[in-house]
Amino acid sequence: MLLLRSIALSAACLLTACASVPPPAQPVARGDFAAVKQQLQAFIAQQMNAERVAGLSIALVDDQQAIAAWGQGWADVRTKRPADGQTLYRMGSISKLFTDTAAMQLVAQRRLALDAPIQQVLPWFHLGDEQADAPITLRQLMTHHSGLPRDSDGGMWVDPAVAPATDFRTMLRGLADEPRAAPPGLAMAYSNIGLDLVGAALEAASGRAFEDQLQAAVLKPLGMHSAYVGTGVSDDPKMATGHLRGVAQQEPALRDVPAGGLSASVDEMAKFVAMQLAGGHNGMGEVVLPRREWAEMLRPQNTDVPLDADLRVGLGWMFSTFGMDTVKGGGPVAHHAGATFYFRSQLMMLPEQRLGVVVAANDGAALGVVNRVAQRALALMLEAKTGIPQPVPEPGFRPALQAWPDAQRAAVHRACLGDYATVAGPVTIKAQGPDLKAVMGAAEQTLELREGEGGRLGLRYRVLGLWSANLGPLGDLGLLCERVAGRDVLIGVMDGQRMLVGERLPARGPLPTAAAAWVGRYRQQRLPGEVPTARDVQVSVADGRLWVGYTIHPAFGGQRVRTLLRPESDTRARLVGPLADTGPVVTLQPQPGQPPLIRFSGAVFERESP
The missing domain is CATH 3.40.710.10 (DD-peptidase/beta-lactamase superfamily)
Structure with a gap:
């Protein structure tokens, strides 16, 4: 976890601005x-x-x-x-x-x-x-x-x-x-x-x-x-x-x-x-x-x-x-x-x-x-x-010593291109000439995907497109696009271990006409004394998909989060990730003559504006 x-x-x-890398531990004698x-x-x-x-x-x-x-x-x-x-x-x-x-x-x-x-x-x-x-x-x-x-x-x-x-x-x-x-x-x-x-x-x-x-x-x-x-x-x-x-x-x-x-x-x-x-x-x-x-x-x-x-x-x-x-x-x-x-x-x-x-x-x-x-x-x-000291962690990604053969690069492109629901939010893997890039999160931050040993991909972020930034754990993470249990998934590799990062979403198709009824800004109907964990909830349509964005309470980081809402009917959608067809269900409740309500995770949200 x-x-x-x-x-x-x-x-x-x-x-x-994130904390700097902690100083290394010093050796200690037995006892x-x-x-x-x-x-x-x-x-x-x-x-x-x-x-x-x-x-x-x-x-x-x-x-x-x-x-x-x-x-x-x-x-x-x-x-x-x-x-x-x-x-x-x-x-x-x-x-x-x-x-x-x-x-x-x-x-x-x-x-x-x-x-x-x-x-x-x-x-x-x-x-x-x-x-x-x-x-x-x-x-x-x-x-x-x-x-x-x-x-x-x-x-x-x-x-x-x-x-x-x-x-x-x-x-x-x-x-x-x-x-x-x-x-x-x-x-x-x-x-x-x-x-x-x-x-x-x-x-x-x-x-x-x-x-x-x-x-x-x-x-x-x-x-x-x-x-x-x-x-x-x-x-x-x-x-x-x-x-x-x-x-x-x-x-x-x-x-x-x-x-x-x-x-x-x-x-x-x-x-x-x-x-x-x-x-x-x-x-x-x-x-x-x-x-x-x-x-x-x-x-x-x-x-x-x-x-x-x-x-x-x-x-x-x-x-x-x-x-x-x-x-x-x-x-x-x-x-x-x-x-x-x-x-x-x-x-x-x-x-x-x-x-x-x-x-x-x-x-x-x-x-x-x-x-x-x-x-x-x-x-x-x-x-x-x-007397056992800690070894240097094994990175999940090492840059390839030489460029991948064209056939290997083409196979990785076929396996990886697409939209993903991941533990870090929505990610889109795109081709840019012979290279791949990943577009991440609500801010649509773009990272390069580098070719590495063992067919793994690695992440690199350039500030203003020029200087490589320290990505912390992400910099050592190797990525593989694989098929597991009948699903096209993104696997993260670090220190010799593998973990599910996300799953590729189905190809984008036309949204149901009823999706427009979801769009708007919402406010939670709070119970007496309730302290909500999220605010500024907004449902929107972009790139042929339905999205919900919200800001997490400062006690839990204060980030703006953008997550995919996958419609299952005119009044039901699923908040997906890291698997494409799982996640909590969100329901839309129309009200005659009034703005609709959204019900999610035991809470009710009323629309403030379309």
């Missing part, structure tokens, strides 16, 4: 964990300064022991309260590991079944399309292969001073009008809704409220006494204040508690990591998660899914890291990141080496920082424990 995020962020960086901490303190300070991050805390775990936990910067810049190992942070999607752990406890007790339809425990659950009764299993929910939409945005985030209009349980029951985003099992597609459904199953099987079950079955046995699960920040004096580039902000409350409602300190998160490194036992030797279920969570589950390429996921855990995010030489890296509006987190561990790290920050600008810090910490700990 980190490669997907790197591709999207690097694409956004083409027109913005010298004091040097590890010293390097990390300097590295964290450099990274925080570069992104103007308010505060950050980190815990290092070696063989079930927290060997260090500290903070840098401020838990609250206004009061100059320092961050430390006991500071409480919103953990975001790292919460999913706890939800899945609690579910697997019930699997061990045979109160839940991994491969039975979730409707066996939640008979009321169904979706509003022709595939409504197709079974979804607990395993598919935990591996993000359920085909459910990512989010139900309407009411997901609210002002903490306002009573939420709904909770995750009510939201799930309201999905009867929501179509699937994809067939179950087709490919990994991250879904917060899916983990909310796991939380609902946990309630049904345990007979207790989700929050109570997680507290009693996971947090309490681990000794995580300050940690809690809930919709928002607490009034605990140890709770950090959220910030954006060092400026204090009010953190909205989150409806989707099973997917992202955990708050904890890194000091206590280290106990969860230690349990993982001890095969499911807590610090007193008690079984928190039986060994069979612990091992199943850490086993790659999707090796038989062609469209996942080398992306590997366990039950809750992510395994694939690429390029600068890779820690090599210590076996598989199990990890999960987290993000709320103004908090960011990353948990990484090397189970075979019994090493782990947790990083948390109280700043929306810290996404890249927590990832880089966690990777650097785990790499340095591996070197200090085993």
Whole structure:
């Protein structure tokens, strides 16, 4: 998943000022964990300064022991309260590991079944399309292969001073009008809704409220006494204040508690990591998660899914890291990141080496920082424990030593030319004489596609058409146009691993006449106290296609996004990407004598102007 995020962020960086390349790590001697901490303190300070991050805390775990936990910067810049190992942070999607752990406890007790339809425990659950009764299993929910939409945005985030209009349980029951985003099992597609459904199953099987079950079955046995699960920040004096580039902000409350409602300190998160490194036992030797279920969570589950390429996921855990995010030489890296509006987190561990790290920050600008810090910490700990240094990452692209033969160039042109839905937004690959170029994103930024070794294509961007710019991870990315599972797809290669980047769209044809009814500017009808994640929504027609553009909330980057709307009828379209025929459904609702409404992801948008 980190490669997907790197591709999207690097694409956004083409027109913005991005952080400089971090300084390289220095060698450490075996057993010298004091040097590890010293390097990390300097590295964290450099990274925080570069992104103007308010505060950050980190815990290092070696063989079930927290060997260090500290903070840098401020838990609250206004009061100059320092961050430390006991500071409480919103953990975001790292919460999913706890939800899945609690579910697997019930699997061990045979109160839940991994491969039975979730409707066996939640008979009321169904979706509003022709595939409504197709079974979804607990395993598919935990591996993000359920085909459910990512989010139900309407009411997901609210002002903490306002009573939420709904909770995750009510939201799930309201999905009867929501179509699937994809067939179950087709490919990994991250879904917060899916983990909310796991939380609902946990309630049904345990007979207790989700929050109570997680507290009693996971947090309490681990000794995580300050940690809690809930919709928002607490009034605990140890709770950090959220910030954006060092400026204090009010953190909205989150409806989707099973997917992202955990708050904890890194000091206590280290106990969860230690349990993982001890095969499911807590610090007193008690079984928190039986060994069979612990091992199943850490086993790659999707090796038989062609469209996942080398992306590997366990039950809750992510395994694939690429390029600068890779820690090599210590076996598989199990990890999960987290993000709320103004908090960011990353948990990484090397189970075979019994090493782990947790990083948390109280700043929306810290996404890249927590990832880089966690990777650097785990790499340095591996070197200090085993003497294994990190190799130079293998680039996915190397320029060809000589021009490709005409026949090879023609074959690549045939395979690659066209429009694509990708993880970085819409991309068009065009011919320019004998060369190829890629036109990316809402700004239609043009990049050269260079010929490389092994038939791979590489990206190059010239400022004003003259000087080559540093593309970060994109510069080392190799691209291949291949046919996988009957689809013409774009595969990214980095550090010896392959990942789906996008799929070629069908050739452009005439749009239905009714497409004109979609065009206009739209405003979201907000629930009381709702904090929307997007604004300035506009549907337009260009180049024979229907598009929607919107601006993301500054807490999540503030970029302008342009995405393809693929009509499926006069009143239904699909927001596609990275596959051409999957994605959440958008519906147009005509109103006699009034402008139409658009319904998307649990939210309603009214047209302001055509």
